[in-house]
Amino acid sequence: MTTTTAPPLLTARDLHVTFPGRRGADPARAVDGVELDIGAGEIVALVGESGCGKTTLARALLGLVRPTSGRVTFAGTPMEYSSRALRAYRKRVQLVLQDPSGSLNPRHTVYEAVAEGLRIHGYAGDERAAVTEALSRAGLRPPERFLLRHPHELSGGQRQRVVIAGALVLEPELLVADEPVASLDASVRGEILALLLRLRTELGLSALVVTHDLGLAWNIADRVAVMYLGRIVETGAVEQVLSAPRHPYTRALLSVLPDSPGEPEVLAGEPPDPSRIPPGCRFHARCPVLASGEAERAGVAGACRTEDPGVPGGGREAEVACHWARARAGA
Template sequence: MSAAIDIRDRGGPAQPLLTVDKLIKHFPIKKGLGGKKAVVRAVDGVDFEILKGETLGIVGESGCGKSTTAKLIMGLIEHDSGQLLFDGEKIGSRALPMRSFRAQTQMVFQDSYSSLNPRMTVEASIAFGPQVHGVPKRQAIERARSLLARVGLEPTRFAARYPHELSGGQRQRVNIARALALEPRLVVLDEAVSALDKSVEAQVLNLLLDLKQDFNLTYLFISHDLNVVRFICDRVAVMYLGQVVEIGPADTVLASPSHPYTAALLSSMPSLDPDNRTEVAPLAGDPPNPIDPPSGCRFHPRCSLMEPVCPANVPPLDGVGELHRVACLARQPGSGHSLAPAQQVAA
């Protein structure tokens, strides 16, 4: 695949590659000794779009629903409700069956070792996907060797090795090569560099940027490291307790966040400057229980801007700037919050 126009592009460059609309996934559980039925609201109405050729980052605390959202997109688990569109077509429909979608969308997982079959060589792991999708064995092996070279692993040295014979960084390069073997359009990277040491992480991040350019890729990049997100992402979505609370250009969101939770995440980042040390905890308390989330704004029990209007009203994800949306009553005109901007009156 080259950086030229992709013949699979049905809607042109203006149409989002992936649209996630009101996506919901609740996991049923039994609560307490009596076995009372309840649900964990892992993903509870997630909305965002990924534009063609961009890298969208998803950040948030552990348990906010980042990885579950990725698995729902990939069809690894079934969603309860909501809609997933890929290039304007509903995923799993007659126009875009799941097999066709998975040929265009691949995923790189966090654990580089458990992602690979320990009984298969590196070459066989990369060539397996194309063979399943009808590529002749010899052509699939040639593609695997070419991709190994592209991700910085000499085929003559690494093709016949097994996963246990590689380092963590080398295994993740193999996983990236395997994801590219089907010539996808969208690659979902779920904490793909978080298990690597910093020097290897930098190499893999630079590799991902080069591959994006060379193969005309679109990335969904899930991470808890805001420095990595700032480096690689064009836009960023912030999730809290199963919902997107802020989304916008990475430079805007990470430089001047509009949501108090985003600001708290940024203030929790360690600094090498001794004059800029964090002396006060940016957030108080633990994340609320996803089985019984707070009413209204789910962040209000931990928010310094909380007012009586916050637990009484659910804030919509509204625009506060160009391509910048936030779910906070303190940022929305006419919400009733004392810090809300004045509502403009039509002339």
């Protein structure tokens, strides 16, 4: 785990990504002022419902989407968007996608799939040795058994390990894993999560794990950032956030886990359109605390509807963007 004094490996500051609206509509604010740090050797889980902006944020951190405003910094250097700079950056920061079947060319052997990144980046060393080492690190042992196989000859877990090996072969410092176990059977998910933890221990890898599954976050992450409608609304150490969630949105997400005590808290309606983000707290139209009168009793109902609660910082301190949670903490 990263230390509290070491500078972060990656930072996002006041990051915005907007997309043009359809047929003259206002631009969609997919990422709307995100602050996020990822430390060396740290695993951060980015959680939230589908459509909250998680994947767009991950793509912006990878340099696949250029921010409308704000800044991404890696190892102390602001990201540049020239082809040459992005090529060098993507050797250090690798993406692991959720669907290994879609990530792998069915005509390519495992060897070709893993070697592809080396060839793109002009690797001058022993290609076969690098590929077999990456496969071995990804848990495909002995690697020689897999080199000439095609994706259809592998199980889902083995295909995901090939995808991970394809990222590892470039010796990156950070993995961005977008729903890395969503398409896998339950029996295999634990193996892939254990692999990611082992890679952090053995190689000092950092990881941003994008997921809608708070149970996965609990099992793998050091820190969690909860995202809603383009913005992080709660962040902190995973044990702190998931054991004692302060934001009503985080509480609702946790309440539907299978082993959660009490009744599931079903949120009303759908998240608002990112081109029409409501005033005040962006969650207020669906907030059970506001609907139940608790926010009124705490004296913050008006603020919930009209005042933006701000953006949590990206660091290791536990923070929440919620008028009601802050009122409770100050009571």
